[in-house]
Amino acid sequence: MSMKKEIRLLILLLVLGANVYRAYSAGGAFGIVISVLIIVVFIIYRLEGIKKEAGLSILLLVLCTIVAIYNPKFLQAINLQNLARQIGAFGIFSIGLGLVIITGGIELSVGSMMALLGVLLSMMLTEWGWAIPLAILGCFAVAMSLDFMHGLLITRMNMQPFIVTLCGLLFYRGLARFITKDETKGFGTVGGLDSLRYLANGNLFGIPMPFVLLIIISLITWVLLHWSVYGRYLFATGRNAEAARYAGINTRRIITMAYVISGALTAISGIIFAFYTNSVSPANHGNAYELYGIAAAVLGGCSLRGGEGSIIGIVIGTALLQVLRNLVNLLGIPSSLDFAVMGAVILIGVMADQIFAERRNRRQVILMRESARADMRPANPIAADHSGGTGE
Amino acid sequence: MNPDSSPVLLMKGISKRFPGVMALDDVSLEVYPAEVVALIGENGAGKSTLMKILGGVIEKDSGSVRVDGQEVLIRSPREASLYRIEFIHQELSVLDNLDIGANIFLRREPTRGGPLKLIDRKRLYREADSVLEKLGLNLSSRTPLSKLSIAQQQLVEIARSINAGARILIMDEPTSSLTLTETRLLLETIRDLKAHGVSIIYISHRLDEVEEIADRAVVLRDGRNVGSLERGEIKRDRMVRMMVGRDLQDFFVHAEGARIGNGDWFSVRNLRTLKYPQHAVSLSVGKGEVMGLAGLVGAGRSELARAVFGVDESLASDINLAGRSLNIRSPQDAIEEGIYLVPEDRRSSGLVVDFNVRENITLPGLERYATAKLINSAKEAAVAKEMCRKINIKTPTPEMRAANLSGGNQQKVVLAKWLALSPKVLIFDDPTRGIDVGAKAEIYSLIRDLAAEGVSLIVISSEMEEVLGISDRIAVMHEGKITGILSRAEFSEEAVMRLATGGKG
Numbered sequence: 001m002s003m004k005k006e007i008r009l010l011i012l013l014l015v016l017g018a019n020v021y022r023a024y025s026a027g028g029a030f031g032i033v034i035s036v037l038i039i040v041v042f043i044i045y046r047l048e049g050i051k052k053e054a055g056l057s058i059l060l061l062v063l064c065t066i067v068a069i070y071n072p073k074f075l076q077a078i079n080l081q082n083l084a085r086q087i088g089a090f091g092i093f094s095i096g097l098g099l100v101i102i103t104g105g106i107e108l109s110v111g112s113m114m115a116l117l118g119v120l121l122s123m124m125l126t127e128w129g130w131a132i133p134l135a136i137l138g139c140f141a142v143a144m145s146l147d148f149m150h151g152l153l154i155t156r157m158n159m160q161p162f163i164v165t166l167c168g169l170l171f172y173r174g175l176a177r178f179i180t181k182d183e184t185k186g187f188g189t190v191g192g193l194d195s196l197r198y199l200a201n202g203n204l205f206g207i208p209m210p211f212v213l214l215i216i217i218s219l220i221t222w223v224l225l226h227w228s229v230y231g232r233y234l235f236a237t238g239r240n241a242e243a244a245r246y247a248g249i250n251t252r253r254i255i256t257m258a259y260v261i262s263g264a265l266t267a268i269s270g271i272i273f274a275f276y277t278n279s280v281s282p283a284n285h286g287n288a289y290e291l292y293g294i295a296a297a298v299l300g301g302c303s304l305r306g307g308e309g310s311i312i313g314i315v316i317g318t319a320l321l322q323v324l325r326n327l328v329n330l331l332g333i334p335s336s337l338d339f340a341v342m343g344a345v346i347l348i349g350v351m352a353d354q355i356f357a358e359r360r361n362r363r364q365v366i367l368m369r370e371s372a373r374a375d376m377r378p379a380n381p382i383a384a385d386h387s388g389g390t391g392e
Numbered sequence: 393m394n395p396d397s398s399p400v401l402l403m404k405g406i407s408k409r410f411p412g413v414m415a416l417d418d419v420s421l422e423v424y425p426a427e428v429v430a431l432i433g434e435n436g437a438g439k440s441t442l443m444k445i446l447g448g449v450i451e452k453d454s455g456s457v458r459v460d461g462q463e464v465l466i467r468s469p470r471e472a473s474l475y476r477i478e479f480i481h482q483e484l485s486v487l488d489n490l491d492i493g494a495n496i497f498l499r500r501e502p503t504r505g506g507p508l509k510l511i512d513r514k515r516l517y518r519e520a521d522s523v524l525e526k527l528g529l530n531l532s533s534r535t536p537l538s539k540l541s542i543a544q545q546q547l548v549e550i551a552r553s554i555n556a557g558a559r560i561l562i563m564d565e566p567t568s569s570l571t572l573t574e575t576r577l578l579l580e581t582i583r584d585l586k587a588h589g590v591s592i593i594y595i596s597h598r599l600d601e602v603e604e605i606a607d608r609a610v611v612l613r614d615g616r617n618v619g620s621l622e623r624g625e626i627k628r629d630r631m632v633r634m635m636v637g638r639d640l641q642d643f644f645v646h647a648e649g650a651r652i653g654n655g656d657w658f659s660v661r662n663l664r665t666l667k668y669p670q671h672a673v674s675l676s677v678g679k680g681e682v683m684g685l686a687g688l689v690g691a692g693r694s695e696l697a698r699a700v701f702g703v704d705e706s707l708a709s710d711i712n713l714a715g716r717s718l719n720i721r722s723p724q725d726a727i728e729e730g731i732y733l734v735p736e737d738r739r740s741s742g743l744v745v746d747f748n749v750r751e752n753i754t755l756p757g758l759e760r761y762a763t764a765k766l767i768n769s770a771k772e773a774a775v776a777k778e779m780c781r782k783i784n785i786k787t788p789t790p791e792m793r794a795a796n797l798s799g800g801n802q803q804k805v806v807l808a809k810w811l812a813l814s815p816k817v818l819i820f821d822d823p824t825r826g827i828d829v830g831a832k833a834e835i836y837s838l839i840r841d842l843a844a845e846g847v848s849l850i851v852i853s854s855e856m857e858e859v860l861g862i863s864d865r866i867a868v869m870h871e872g873k874i875t876g877i878l879s880r881a882e883f884s885e886e887a888v889m890r891l892a893t894g895g896k897g
Contacts, residue, residue, distance in 0.1 A: 223766070227767055228762075228765050228766050229759055229762050229767060232751065232755070232758055236751075239746050240740070240743075240745070240746075242740055244744065244755075245703060246701075246735055246741045246742065247723070247755040247756040247809065248722075248723045248727035248756045249724075249756075250722070250724060307744075361793065368787070368796045
């Protein structure tokens with residue numbers, strides 16, 4: 001039965017591979033990348049008991065190796081630094097989105113919120129003459145209170161997260177354009193902002209600051225998610241809110257907290273992006289960034305059904321996505337295929353994850369059956385007595 | 393039954409094993425045309441499993457199923473339908489966002505033909521109306537389902553099966569949520585169907601219904617056939633003896649001399665639930681006393697339990713424990729006071745089934761196993777392991793996903809959650825539903841142990857034997873009111889039943 005299934009899978013992969021090869025001969029490196037990835041996923045699939053994050057890391061390494069072989073420029077310091085900077089900036093808010101996704105929710109307004117924060121930051125610093133700490137505080141206050149509101153609407157009014165944050169996506173974008181009269185805001189060469197510029201564009205011992213920040217933040221959130229009481233409650237709430245409530249968990253507070261944390265991380269990413277681009281066009285800044293975040297989280301093992309995911313997974317997911325974007329550039333794949341590559345890789349990743357999960361559970365069920373067989377004699381004398389009496 | 397005809401259905405040597413329990417062991421069942429066969433047995437006897445196999449919901453491990461003498465393989469409800477076997481589940485499976493006609497014709501919509509497959513609405517409603525008429529339902533098939541009572545919705549479900557050409561109709565506890573008059577109507581319908589040549593397999597705990605309607609009763613116990621009774625032999629006593637297979641008293645270890653001396657240790661006064669806001673309910677339980685809470689489904693027992701635990705909002709209540717007045721507005725408040733609930737539906741409310749056993753056990757008390765809000769894994773693992781050992785949770789390791797445990801062991805995990813927090817008051821909502829006999833006995837003895845330790849217990853139960861066996865006193869509810877409280881001397885099935893149906897004690 002399972003043998004048959006695996007043969008089917010192998011045939012499917014061969015057919016896919018053949019098609020991909022044809023695509024390669026017609027279209028270039030895109031095909032080879034996808035086919036190698038499929039083979040790697042298949043190999044990982046054959047390995048017993050491998051952890052999700054380990055599998056993803058292997059995928060990431062293989063991907064980097066392919067790109068490095070095809071184009072040695074990949075390993076140049078300037079490219080790696082740039083890549084790390086992108087991973088840092090995208091990774092920070094993706095972690096926030098991941099936490100929200102673990103509650104079973106979603107946050108679609110991240111990109112718009114960053115546009116709003118970007119223009120506000122520019123106005124606070126260059127037009128209203130606020131001090132830097134005050135402006136940063138302002139960004140945090142705006143992002144966290146908006147997300148607090150999302151949390152309240154979702155938990156108190158029982159509104160669907162998708163809808164609440166979709167309205168946020170539209171509303172904040174509109175607001176950003178309105179308060180700027182649709183003009184691009186920026187920091188130009190205004191003096192006195194070096195510390196913030198350093199945050200986005202500087203390096204610490206050669207490591208880009210956003211990446212350093214990502215490492216710090218992922219360490220903190222890793223402890224929060226995987227070692228703290230809050231983290232456990234978050235998983236319980238996301239997996240089964242009713243059971244969590246019956247266990248005495250204040251699920252409303254847990255969910256709202258996740259949105260607020262996401263808001264804070266969005267603020268950090270927002271400040272970085274504002275100074276990274278140095279000019280913020282309210283209509284385009286941060287467009288579709290929420291989708292990058294969702295993609296990274298899902299690729300990293302978060303389930304949109306909630307209750308599943310890890311910080312390491314989200315970070316590796318972000319890295320994978322950014323390497324893919326980098327690869328499209330370096331391998332001379334038409335940049336119009338940018339999204340297609342990402343879509344294909346995410347699909348394959350999530351598919352593989354699904355298969356792993358089923359295998360893991362099958363193993364547990366088998367273990368359970370074996371132990372039940374070894375344990376057939378009931379421990380309770382009443383039950384034993386009783387089963388003896390049914391043979392009449 | 394017509395002895396000359398051959399059986400329309402013959403199930404032979406059916407076996408099915410679930411992790412940790414042999415659900416069916418060499419079970420056979422035959423059904424003749426136009427026969428009403430009652431399938432009876434305790435919860436966990438294997439009735440539902442057998443019928444799910446017939447209905448294509450689950451696969452059998454071994455055995456054969458013959459329809460009209462032909463061996464058949466039924467792998468899905470769709471395939472069961474091909475052999476004109478229809479299953480009416482205990483939970484309604486009608487869609488209440490559609491109207492009656494749409495429900496009756498679901499998946500069989502008459503079309504006008506053509507590539508668009510437009511629905512022939514006129515024909516649909518006309519034919520649906522005639523099916524309703526045949527069943528004696530005086531309703532237009534354009535009525536939205538949401539306007540119907542539960543009983544009427546159930547009849548719509550039957551109408552759907554009839555319209556699909558059902559020859560064998562499986563009914564799993566069809567009367568469990570019906571009132572007495574509605575039950576009458578359903579039994580009438582069954583006689584009608586029988587007259588039209590339909591065979592019915594009728595699963596019910598209500599033995600008086602079985603006495604009234606069944607041509608033959610097949611009894612299962614612990615996944616095996618224990619015998620079958622013909623029309624004249626179907627009597628309540630005989631059925632009970634065959635179902636239980638032993639003297640009930642063996643099951644229940646009784647602490648002699650009920651502790652009603654301090655009957656006010658835990659008390660609920662004037663509680664109004666959202667479902668029955670017109671009735672104020674009062675109930676008090678002594679320290680170390682087991683208060684059974686009996687009544688029919690829908691009598692408001694679960695609502696009462698949830699309101700006390702703070703999961704449901706209550707309109708007004710006055711809850712006292714050991715002389716102190718409590719203000720319980722959420723489960724957190726109740727847990728703080730040592731008042732815990734083992735809920736009715738363990739898979740959706742009692743457990744996070746995707747969590748492992750350890751995570752489930754420590755969930756409500758997690759803060760106790762944490763330092764500075766960070767979980768102390770060693771402490772957590774020790775607690776989980778200790779609880780598994782203490783109440784004999786059968787799992788190879790506490791890291792096993794709760795979903796993979798048998799029902800009885802899952803229920804023990806739910807219990808372990810609360811036992812780890814030393815309860816003062818423990819409310820059980822139907823604690824032994826759907827679990828095997830061995831685990832059941834263990835849970836009964838746990839309940840007695842807790843009582844002996846001075847915990848006050850409220851046990852909601854729909855099984856007469858259970859509630860009579862386990863309780864020190866029994867409070868009986870009917871339509872949101874407590875209609876009477878029986879002391880041990882007054883215990884009898886008749887007394888409980890009378891109060892449960894709204895009669896005077």
